Amino acid sequence: MRPIRITFSAFGPFPGDQEIDFERLGQQGLFLITGPTGAGKTTVLDAMVYALYGEAAGAREGQTGSLRSHFALAADPTSVTFEFAIGDAVYRVERSPEQERAAKRGTGTATQVAEASLQRFEKAKWVAVASGNRDVTKHITELIRLTSAQFQQVILLPQGKFDKVLRSSSKDRLPLLSALFGTKYLTSAVERLKREAKDRGIAHSNMKKDLSDAFDDSLEDWRSVITEAGIEAASATGIEFDDDEAPVGPGEQTRAALEQMSAQAKTLRVKVDSAAAAANKAYDSANTAADAATQQAEKWDSRLTLQEESAALAELSKGDKTLAATLKLAESANDLLEQVDAFEEAEGALADSKAQIADLSSEVSEALGGDLPTTPVKARASVKQLEKRLGLLATAIAEFENASTARASAESKAVQAIALGTEVAAVAATSAQADAALVSLREELTKVEAAAQALDALKDAAESASDRVESVNTGLTLDNQIVVGEKAEKAATKAVAEAESALKDARERHLAGLAARLAADLHDGDACPTCGSTEHPTPAEVPAHAASDEDIERAEAGLRSLQTALNAAVKDLSAKRARRSELPAAEELQDAEDKRDTSKAAFDAASTAAGTADTLRSQVAAAVQIIAASTTEMDALNARITAADTTEKMQLAAAKKSHDIAVKTSPDADSAEAEHEVTTDAIELVTAFATLLDEEAGSAATVTNLKTALEKALERKGFKDTKSVTAAAMDPDELEEAAAELKEREARRPVVAGILKELTKDKLPDLRPDPTALIERRDVLKVERDQRVDAALTAKNASERLNAAPEAFGERLDELARLAASQEIAQTVADVASARIRPNIDLESWVCSAYLHRVVLQANNHLKVMTSGQYILQIGSTSDKRKHGGLDLDVFDSHTGVSRSVNTVSGGETFMASLALALGLAEVVAGQQNMRLDALFVDEGFGSLDTETLERATEVLQGLQTSGRMVGVISHVTEMRASLRTGIAVTKNGEQGSTLKVEYQDA
Incomplete structure (x- = not known):
């Protein structure tokens, strides 16, 4: 990781905006950050750690809320922006803590939540990578491949922590190293080893029981064979076993017994067959x-x-x-x-x-005046006479009715003439009604035309209300999508956690082969980094389940893929939430729908009214026409009334005269109609009588024909009459x-x-x-046959199982031996890893001891320079059986040839040893994470050094920047300012806070 630029505002003791360009500042390689005590020299490092991890460095860890400057104005927000490079990729992280700010509305203050964002510079622009404190910290940790604790140990060497690793006891040093090298998972790995040993022990016990059960089954098969053969078990061939205990002691003895039973079963099977x-x-x-x-x-x-x-x-x-x-x-x-x-x-x-x-017959005779026809022809002749009389009666009745009709018509026309006056009055009333309707229609038409003019405004109001409802519904849809997105984010988070667990497991299995890898390059005469022995009769071998580097890479690739998916889910969810914040709340739905319905009802009513305008215009025109037609009709009726006075009177007189003549010349109308009715009935009766005479003649002919045919058939069949036919x-x-x-x-x-x-x-x-x-x-x-056959089948099956039993038993014995050996190995590994047996060092301590060896080797490279070869650090020897052995530190003095505890060295020696150890830790941790140390910041501790030692320490720090690394030293020591060029000068301004000045070499 290479710092590029940091900008912070209202942060720590700095009330204003501060900016440091590390690329320009680092051109001189080694530079000094100086200023009085309490001025805020370490705030630069605090800002860097906060920007990356969202927390303060060193002793202020966990106090992000207090990072805001007490000297800043209320309107100035606290924020940090840090640009850095990982390889060729450039990133920018921006963070602001939770803080009080002036309220946007009214007076007072409001709490502003913490915010964070991470961007990558691509194609001349910044592209968003992550947002939110948690996601940003997670992405940066993956990019840098260092936790906050590791970062502060590798790049930032905080004030007061130089000697913590140096002076701690073995027990206290273990958690420090564990946090730096991530070995805490080895504790769970040891528990897994214990469980594995226990599980293998259970498998071994189960296999022993399976062997015992298998022998019992074979014994039952053997007994079933000899039972079917009718032989007592005790007298079979001398084989005797206790029913309660099968002989599963020595394997070969038991196998021999099985073979003996199998052989005897074959012999007895022949007898049973x-x-x-x-x-x-x-x-x-x-x-x-x-x-x-x-x-x-x-x-x-x-x-x-x-x-x-x-x-x-x-x-x-x-x-x-x-x-x-x-x-x-x-x-x-x-x-x-x-x-x-x-x-x-x-x-x-x-x-x-x-x-x-x-x-x-009697009715017909009466109707014909006593004359009864005897044939159909005579009956039809009578019908014709009756029909002729009926015609004469109809003519007389018609003449009388015509005269009466003419008189009635004339009288009716006279009445109609009188009624014309009434009709004139009705037409006049209709015209008056049309006048009144015309006035009303014209008033209604005026209102409708006014409604049509307001139609556009009502339409706009209705559409606006509908848009509001749609916005609320869109918000509700987004609410559902956000719930789904949160579930997706949760599932993605869970998948990432599982992938991280899988990666952790792979690293545990990778670490399981650490001993073998450490031993791979050992040769006789080389000191073992673990036990110090120069002989290696049985070097550790890589276990079968150990993870390879490729396994680690695949697990890391899978984790990155899942993290990418999680980032996408988070980004999508954030976008939906942002969109949702712009839309109305769900509670506004009812109000929006009410306004929409009201606006729509008003628009519909206006539309309906406007649609009746043409109809009303037509009705107005119709009313005008009705009035005109009524006027014309009244004029015509009045003319008819005048003409009717003469014509209708003349017609009425002529009709009365014709009626009187018809009454005198025509017979009595009532008697004619009565005779007409009687004649009609007589015609129907005589016609029916003629039909019956026809049917009688036909039936008589049919009877004659059938009788002749039947008599011939009876004679042909030999029957005398129909009765004899029915009887037979x-x-x-x-x-x-x-x-x-x-x-x-x-x-x-x-x-x-x-x-x-x-x-x-x-x-x-x-x-x-x-x-x-x-x-x-x-x-x-x-x-008896069925019993013998069943017995033979039972003996056959039992004999076949017994035949296969010795070999199967032998295979299980071999498996039992393998399980016993496997359980013994697992138990030994678990005991060694948990410090139950020699070398009595638990696995995590052993691994941390190996790391500490590497740290000491790197630290001694620096300590030799600082002490001119007088001191080197050594891993202390422990003769007692301590669980955390192998983590003690001694210092060897080449002037005296004596090793002593690091707790006995002087103050200046302690600083040099601590600085060397800190530098060694930084280099080993960076090497483990496969990262390049492009920057290093050292905080204080130089005040205890004499001039010569200070020069040597400075020489070491200058040596670190020769490979292009930027090194910043925080100190207020005067000699340091004389030895190193000041890069950042911090000034304390009393109650106005502090300011810093960056002195670039190219300025």
Whole structure:
């Protein structure tokens, strides 16, 4: 990480804006940050740490709220902007803490929440990477690959912490190193080793139980074989086992017992199979005998049944001839039944016609004046006479009605003339009504035209209200999307956490191979970094589950991908929230909908009213036309009234004269109408009588024809009359069934005779044979056969399992041995890692000890320069069995040749050792994270050094910047200002706070 520029405002003791261009400042490599105590020299470092991690450095850690300057004006916000480079990529982070600011509305103050953003410079512009304190800190930690604690140890060496690692005890030094090198996960790794050892122990115990159960199963198989063979277990071949305890002690002894049982089971299986074969043979013989006896009995029973059937058929044959003749006669009678029914139906129809004629004769005679026609022709002649009389009556009635109609018409026209005056009055009323309607329509038309002019304004109001409702609904939709986005962010956060856990696990497995990697380059004579031994008889090997560098890279790539997805989810969620903040609140929906509905109703009403304008105009025009038409009609009616006074009076006089003449010359109208009605009824009655005479003649002819045909059919079929036909006839179904039975008996007689003839050849005994005893014996032998076959199958299956048991048992014994060895290894590793056995150092302490060795090697490179080779640091030897051994530090004095505890060195020596150790830690941590140290800031501690030592310390710091690294030293020591060029000068201005001045070399 290379600092480029930092700008901060109202931060710490600085009330105003401050800017430092590190690229210009770092051109001289080594520079001094100087100023009086309390002026704010370390605030530059505080601002850098806060910008990157959102927290203060050093002792002020956790106090971000107090970073705001007490000297700043209320209107000046506190903020920090820091630009830095990672390789070729340039980033800018901006942060502001939670702070009080002046309220935007009214008086007083409001709390402004903390804000943060991270951007990357791409193609001549800044591109957003992350926002929000949490996400920005997370992205920067991934970019720099250093936590805040590591950053302060690697790039910022804070005031008062130089000697913390140096002077701490082994127990206190462990958490410091653990935080710097991220080894805390090894504690859980040790717990996993313990669980693994326990799980393997359980697997070993389970395998032992499985072996015992497997032998018990084999023992049961062996016992089932000898049981089926009918042998006592104790007397089989001398194999005896206690039922409660299987012999699973020495493996070979148990396997030999299984092989012995398997061999005996094979022998006994032959015996069981032989017994099953013999039982099956006995059953087959008994089954054949039982089947033969059963067949003989069935034939004997069949012969007896057929003999009885033959006798019955012979008895029935005596009456079959008579039955055949009866059935033939019934068949002929059935053929004549249809003709008999037709003749009888015709006779009934003739009788009905005669009865109806008799019923009407008296009425017809009366209607014709005593004359009764006897034939259809005479009846129709009477009808014609009646129709002629009916015509004369109709003419007379019509003449009288015409005269009456003419008089009534004339009288009606006179009345109409009188009514014309009333019609004139009605037309006048209609005209008055049209006048009143015209006034009302014109007033309504004026209102409608005014509504049409306001239509555009109402439309704009309605659309504005609808837009407001749509905005509220859009906000509600965004609320739902934000809920979904929050769930997506939560899921992405969970996935990142799981990926981080997976990466942590991979690093744990990677660390599991650390010992092997440390030992890879060891040769006899080289000191082991762990135990110090120069002999390496059994160097550690990389375990199979250890993670490779490629595994770590894949896990890191997967984590980055998930973090990218999380960033996208966060960005999308932030955009939706920003959009949501611009829209109305959900609570405004009801009010917006009410306004929309009111505006729409007003617009619709105006639209409806405007739509009636044309109709109203048409109605106005119609009213004008009605008034004009009414005026014209009244004029015409008045003219008709004047003319009617003469014409209608003359027509009425002529009509009265015609009516009087018709009354005198025409018969009585009432009697004519009565005679007309009677004549009409007589015509209908005589017409019906003629029809009955026609039907009687037709029925008589039909009866004659049917009688002649029936007499010929009776003679042909041999019947005397219809009664004999009815007596001989049978129901068709009964006739068919009787004929079928007769036919079946005729066909059955030769069949029965033939079967009896064949059975006679079998020479059956006189007495019926009984197969019961043979069947019972067969059933008994079947049960015995089934039992023997089941026993053979049981013995077969058990024998096959016993045959495979020795080899399977041997494989399980081998697996048991492998599990025992695996459990022993796992338990040993767990015991070593948890310091239960030698070397009695837990895994985390051992790993931190290895790191400390590397730190000491780097630190001694600097300490030798600062002390002219007098002092070097050493890992202290520990003879006791301490859990955190290997973390003690000693200092070796080459002048005396004696090593002593670091706690015994003087103040100046302590500073040099602490600075060397701090530089060594920085270089090892940077190397572990595969990062380049482009900057280093050292805070105080030079005041305890003499002139010579100060020069050597300065020489070391100058050596650090020769490779292009920027080194800043914070100090108020006068000698330092004389040795180093001032880069940043901090001035304390009392109650006005502090200011800083940057002295660039190129200025």
